[in-house]
Amino acid sequence: MLKSFDIYNQNNSLKIIVALNLLLVGTASLLYTNRLINKLEEREAHYVILYAKTIAYLVDPSHFDSGDLTFVTSEILEANRTVPAIYVDPNGQISKPLNIDFPENLTDEGKQQFLRDKTQEMKKRHPPIVVEIGNGERGLVYYDNSTLLRQLTYFPWVLLAILGALGVLAYLAFSSSRRAEQNRVWVGLAKETAHQLGTPMSSLMAWVEFMRSDPAQYDESITDEIAKDVSRLETITARFSSIGSIPTLKEENITTVVEQFTDYLSKRISTKVKMSLASQIPADQTVKINKLLFEWVIENICKNAVDAMKGVGELRLTMQALSNQEIAIDITDTGKGIPKASMQKVFTPGFSTKKRGWGLGLTLAKRIVEEYHSGKLFVKSSELGKGTTFRIILNADTGQQKKAVQAQPSEKEA
Structure with missing residues (x-):
């Protein structure tokens, strides 16, 4: 026994499957990227802590044990090439900015004001790290996310937007394919209807001619009206035949x-x-x-x-x-x-x-x-x-x- 095949219900099921897959990919990407971001934040915070200890050493080396501490300047400071950081001493003076891009043509006073504004922006994102420098005095290190971390922060949303756009395109392509299939069905049905009308129309035209051959028995006005309806059927057949073709x-x-x-x-x-x-x-x-x-x-x-x-x-x-x-x-x-x-x-x-x-x-x-x-x-x-x-x-x-x-x-x- 033949089973009915509903292509349109199947298409709806396929659309749901595609949508669920896109949702799963997007969710997995978001979770994985957030995990990477958390790890990077921890690493960059560690960099800044090292930077703070370095400054403390440079300000007062007596607080450190004797030994070879050249790594402080040669390695630790050089290790951070991406995280923007600014040190503010106990007197509120800004010094030793790290990885800060200044606008062009700034004076020394302009740079200091730029750094002060920058510390306020950094404070909103991360609490400053305290630097103990002895005698109860403390400095502060303000820092911001690196360019890489900022890019990774926006990456999930960009990825989701791309996946969403791909999903929309897939849906439009799928819908277009379905409409094309529907059009092919209607065109085929119309042309088959026109073909099937051909046989009874030929018969009706023959009957009209037969009735016209004996006007004494068949009312001419009735024959003319039937002929008009036959002509009308020819017109309808021509219409159905023209479906799917570019009309003149x-x-x-x-x-x-x-x-x-x-x-x-x-x-x-x-x-x-x-x-x-x-x-x-x-x-x-x-x-x-x-x-x-x-x-x-x-x-x-x-x-x-x-x-x-x-x-x-x-x-x-x-x-x-x-x-x-x-x-x-x-x-x-x-x-x-x-x-x-x-x-x-x-x-x-x-x-x-x-x-x-x-x-x-x-x-x-x-x-x-x-x-x-x-x-x-x-x-x-x-x-x-x-x-x-x-x-x-x-x-x-x-x-x-x-x-x-x-x-x-x-x-x-x-």
Whole structure:
């Protein structure tokens, strides 16, 4: 028996596994680096203690046992080449700064002030080390983290940021791969649907020709309507075949295209829906579109509107020229409206408020308008219980628009 294979659930599991691995790597890196930092802090503190003892010896060698103490100056002082340190004597005078980088062009007084400010900064990070120099007097050694230690302090956060960025890139790549897979499925399904429609369409065309051969028995008007529906099926087949391919755009009279299609559509929706078209653009205004696909956009929006009105209401199409040489087509219904929470979801694949359907109509419409025609499709306005207006914006033929004279507003009821 065949088992169902849900690639999308598997993809979600893979994403969780990837995220957990990234989290583990980041956590382990942070803990390990903190351990190194603690060890380095201990070592550098030890260096400063040696530095403090050295200063104590140099100030008053009598406190030390006799013997060869040349290592104090030749080794211990030279050992610290990275930790910034400043000695302040019992009188508060600063001397013997170690590994301090001074700004350029400072005077001697400026250097002393710079060192005093530096000791205050160091005091905030580490308590100073006391230097016993005899007679109850004490000096202080202030110190700071070395460059290496500062770099290691920031290293875990930099590493986590890098891992986070890699995780985001992995997620985007994975999501892109999934969308590509979805697109391949839909394209394959659409082309297979178009292929399967071919056989019954051929049969229907043969029946139409048979009915036309005997006009005495078959009403010619009925035959013509059937022929229109067969032609419509051919159009739908062409649409499905074109999915996944780059469509060819042609200059079309936009008013004529919309008028002809609304005439056709008005006879095939509920008779209780009043459908009207108002045009406020030049009668000869052209727009570069793919007629078959653009009609599909109008059809999807209008059929959604009819469903929202439950087959009763008013459906208005309004065409107008915008100030930025664009054409706007508004499709307004008197349906139930769209809740604000769903306003951004209406174009999401699979989103539907109907019991039937796959929730792809508006998704395809938006893709056709925005990706193929470089236009825009969005919900212009919606009010619960009163209706919704979808707006399509297309780039007008600017050359034609300059020559055309603005036509008087005309309205046609279908």
